[in-house]
Amino acid sequence: MPGFLVAKSGPEMVEEAKVQNVLYMSPEARAAFERAVNVVREELAELPARDAEAFVLRLERYWQDLFDGLEPPYGARGDFAVFLERLVRLLAARYAQRPEDLKALDLERNLTPDWFQSERRIGYVFYADRFAGDLAGVSERLDYLEELGANYVHIMPLLKSRPAGLDDGGYAVSDYRKVQESLGTMEDLRGLCALMRRRGMSLCLDLVLNHCASEHEWAQGARRGEPEYEEMFYVFGDRSLPDEYEKTLPEVFPETAPGNFTPIEETGKWVWTTFNDYQWDLNWSNPRVFVEMTDVLLTLANVGVEVFRLDAVAFMWKELGTDCQNRPEVHDLLQALRACSRIACAAVIHKAEAIVGPDHLVTYLGTDAHHGKESDLAYHNALMVHLWSSLASRDTRLMAHALGRFPRKPANAAWATYARCHDDIGWAIADEDASAVGLDPGAHRSFLSDYYSGTFIGSHAGGAVFEENPRTGDRRISGTLASLAGLELAQETGDDVLLEMAVRRILLCHALIFGYGGIPLIYMGDELGLPGDHAYLEDPNHRDDNRWMHRPRMDWKRAARRSSQGTVEHAIFSGLRTLVEARNHTPHLHAATGVEVVDELHPHVFSFVRPHPLGPLLALHNFTEDVRYASLDVPRGLGMTAPVDRISGGAPRIMGDEIELSPYEVLWLTDAS
Numbered sequence: 001m002p003g004f005l006v007a008k009s010g011p012e013m014v015e016e017a018k019v020q021n022v023l024y025m026s027p028e029a030r031a032a033f034e035r036a037v038n039v040v041r042e043e044l045a046e047l048p049a050r051d052a053e054a055f056v057l058r059l060e061r062y063w064q065d066l067f068d069g070l071e072p073p074y075g076a077r078g079d080f081a082v083f084l085e086r087l088v089r090l091l092a093a094r095y096a097q098r099p100e101d102l103k104a105l106d107l108e109r110n111l112t113p114d115w116f117q118s119e120r121r122i123g124y125v126f127y128a129d130r131f132a133g134d135l136a137g138v139s140e141r142l143d144y145l146e147e148l149g150a151n152y153v154h155i156m157p158l159l160k161s162r163p164a165g166l167d168d169g170g171y172a173v174s175d176y177r178k179v180q181e182s183l184g185t186m187e188d189l190r191g192l193c194a195l196m197r198r199r200g201m202s203l204c205l206d207l208v209l210n211h212c213a214s215e216h217e218w219a220q221g222a223r224r225g226e227p228e229y230e231e232m233f234y235v236f237g238d239r240s241l242p243d244e245y246e247k248t249l250p251e252v253f254p255e256t257a258p259g260n261f262t263p264i265e266e267t268g269k270w271v272w273t274t275f276n277d278y279q280w281d282l283n284w285s286n287p288r289v290f291v292e293m294t295d296v297l298l299t300l301a302n303v304g305v306e307v308f309r310l311d312a313v314a315f316m317w318k319e320l321g322t323d324c325q326n327r328p329e330v331h332d333l334l335q336a337l338r339a340c341s342r343i344a345c346a347a348v349i350h351k352a353e354a355i356v357g358p359d360h361l362v363t364y365l366g367t368d369a370h371h372g373k374e375s376d377l378a379y380h381n382a383l384m385v386h387l388w389s390s391l392a393s394r395d396t397r398l399m400a401h402a403l404g405r406f407p408r409k410p411a412n413a414a415w416a417t418y419a420r421c422h423d424d425i426g427w428a429i430a431d432e433d434a435s436a437v438g439l440d441p442g443a444h445r446s447f448l449s450d451y452y453s454g455t456f457i458g459s460h461a462g463g464a465v466f467e468e469n470p471r472t473g474d475r476r477i478s479g480t481l482a483s484l485a486g487l488e489l490a491q492e493t494g495d496d497v498l499l500e501m502a503v504r505r506i507l508l509c510h511a512l513i514f515g516y517g518g519i520p521l522i523y524m525g526d527e528l529g530l531p532g533d534h535a536y537l538e539d540p541n542h543r544d545d546n547r548w549m550h551r552p553r554m555d556w557k558r559a560a561r562r563s564s565q566g567t568v569e570h571a572i573f574s575g576l577r578t579l580v581e582a583r584n585h586t587p588h589l590h591a592a593t594g595v596e597v598v599d600e601l602h603p604h605v606f607s608f609v610r611p612h613p614l615g616p617l618l619a620l621h622n623f624t625e626d627v628r629y630a631s632l633d634v635p636r637g638l639g640m641t642a643p644v645d646r647i648s649g650g651a652p653r654i655m656g657d658e659i660e661l662s663p664y665e666v667l668w669l670t671d672a673s
């Protein structure tokens, strides 16, 4: 037998075939599919034949993904077949209710599955109340989003959250089927989605998968001790198992919510609460949780939501003796959920919110058997962390090394790139990466916390330490882009040089996330350099959580200055507009194009290449306040004889055999010849 045939054994070959994205159906899946089709035909009987046929075709196309996702967590249960039938009926029923215009969008997206990877996709993220009062206010502000160039609009949690005030910024949902009353109604949300759709904007909504509020009706049932509701959570009669789990569990909020379990007053039992005591972890090993959440997702998709930000997914599966994060079953569940969307609301995509270590990040876009089948988007936390690390050290070697060895993402998925978000920044830098460039990992992380909390001598940053963990030495950081980049300090001290550098730093942050690949997310206010909001200290519901310092209210007076030359707001807003224009006209930035970091080019200039059929794009970023020179060897090696910078539209400044970069300058070079 020829060597290549025996090199891999049967099961290995099967695994490899899955990775290659081969479309197939296993005999077990085929048998289940035949049963499913019969069920579906009943449910779709009232629909026009072509609609019903489209559903069956999608069911067939994504059946194996669904089956492979559900089999590991639930396949061994005696009621697996019943569960599958229930789920399939649900998919068909929600599809049958899907409005015509959304069904048309489904078809369009089936033809353009890369719609979210386009270089023209630009994200903006805000709290509805802080940006515009409520949902009706948001619809009044769509012109502003359009002016900025944003067409992927993430409105922070807006579903009904617990009434008591403390709700973790809306991440403690008490009713997934209602909009928070102060923001509007489900009808308002439907109307807003339709308005946005007409402008080519897609709405992204948080769907908190890992937990719900202690006031949710499921939690209320569990408080009453009703077994069917207790089974939707992790409820323990005493501390023995929780104590066992605690031995290997980290703490997310060590200062404000230590430990991972909370007593249930009414029953004297204990419930798993990874985050705050009022956020009860849902038990995804119970298939009912899967069905209920899928129903919520499809219902909201039918309202017009196009992107679901699946919150805190890393924690969705628990296993004794582990840290209960990133378990294999999480990836199975996410693949199955995506298959459900592809079948019943094909226009919809999923974004995984998994702020995990660099080695796990790419797995949320689907690796190995999940390759390209798991989440369409995931946050590039490592890019964000290294951005701040390099800005503090003025040295890009660690960043180049770490991102240079970053695993390739599946071509059909994309990163969500960001310079900061509504959460804190944790220094997720792999020890081996720091050591590889001669840094002591712990000392470097500690330096970054000192630097960004402003205690390091010479630091320009005005952030604050978030949730110090004395056990691990961890100190995460809060702060707006303006405060971390030094703008706040420059404005307070009236230091013009610092001000100029801070504006450049902010634009470098944006240029990096615009060029690196994926959807760049601009956090509300960062387009204007809005300062932090210290009023959170006066709000009893916010004062213990300093992440509120970087969730300011929109200052529309400041925003008006964006058209007045000479103001900081104008400098940042117009700089950003230039980037938007450049990005829109640079097809090399389509997210299917990979990123190859150029290691070793320069210790202060971070560089990468985006290989593209139109020719390569070379991006250069000067991470210092000094003029730097980068060798022309790299662009020449890429075959560029007449490089042109797509941001300025002009030729780069060449000095001898080098390209000159002014402080914090970014160039996107392609060949004009």
Ligand code: GLC
Pocket (backbone or CB within 6 Å): 168, 169, 171, 172, 208, 275, 311, 312, 353, 422, 423
């Ligand atoms: C996510 C959110 C964060 C929240 C947590 C718990 O990480 O981004 O704000 O605290 O989930 O829901």
